[in-house]
Amino acid sequence: MIQTGQKRDVFVAIADPTRRKLIRILADAEELPLHELTEQFQMGRTAVAKHLTILKEADLVKNRKEGRETRYRLNPAPLQEVKDWLSFYEEFWKERAMLLKNILEEE
Incomplete structure (x- = not known):
């Protein structure tokens, strides 16, 4: 409680x-x-x-x-905290997807 x-x-x-x-x-x-x-x-x-x-x-x-x-x-307003937290991971996964795309294009 x-x-x-x-x-x-x-x-x-x-x-x-x-x-x-x-x-x-x-x-x-x-x-x-x-x-x-x-x-x-x-x-x-x-x-x-x-x-x-x-x-x-x-x-x-x-x-x-x-x-x-x-x-x-x-x-x-409190949902902004959730949005901020998720935005970090959105960038994290965008970077990982870009790296994977680059690796696949090189092969």
Whole structure:
């Protein structure tokens, strides 16, 4: 469990396919209530809410109360950390592919 003031790692948050699907759904919508998000899954509201809590702890999701309803929206800023990490490996593999291409052309 995350202690107060402690933030969940964004990589841990996106490791689960359900949470990645939630991110994708929220990326296509401005804001959605929990009941609309739950309709997208074969699980109950409590399970979806737990996944949203993990995303919220990683600051990937923001929420607000509107009457009795909680509405969620994506906060994509923390995904920059993932993009930065992946970009290193993208360059790594581009270089390796170029080296392989050069070797194959020489033969």
